Amino acid sequence: EAQVTQNPRYLITVTGKKLTVTCSQNMNHEYMSWYRQDPGLGLRQIYYSMNVEVTDKGDVPEGYKVSRKEKRNFPLILESPSPNQTSLYFCASSILAGGEDTQYFGPGTRLTVL
């Protein structure tokens, strides 16, 4: 089954404790992206990647890191989480044709930073 998976689905942590949210896709997509979704602010793009070892900043990259060492995986790293990073996070992937590049979203990770 074609899918994007994220782990963990739920996480409660404390300020400053490094964490990684994993994202994996089995559709051989070149493009992957991370978003956060907050009430009243909608989906905001954090980072995206157009291929292995190619990443770029979205609109809200501060406090986050990403890496793309393999085509299927795109982990999101919070080196020192803070309460303002409490949010619902979505990973997405798509082909890269420049047209109707439908993004397929993972199920989401709900993160709470205390």
Add this chain to the structure above:
Amino acid sequence: GQNIDQPTEMTATEGAIVQINCTYQTSGFNGLFWYQQHAGEAPTFLSYNVLDGLEEKGRFSSFLSRSKGYSYLLLKELQMKDSASYLCAVRPTSGTYKYIFGTGTRLKVLA
């Protein structure tokens, strides 16, 4: 700056037609997307417009006017399962793959 505006909430009756508007102001334009998101779930793709005009997909249609920075999503023969948020997104620039999303329109379909 870059901005996408959508109404926050709309209510409609089962079987009716509803139009959800989206206006955008971005530094460029390389496609507009509509996604549906049910509460507690991930967004799923509905439609894509890059040229002016209407794109129809079954009960759902999407319209684009690039000169006006305007799009709408038209939902016909509303069903209860259409109760969801509808997200408008723009890909501003050719050659990069940034996406700007609106805050979404929450649609309630009443029996």
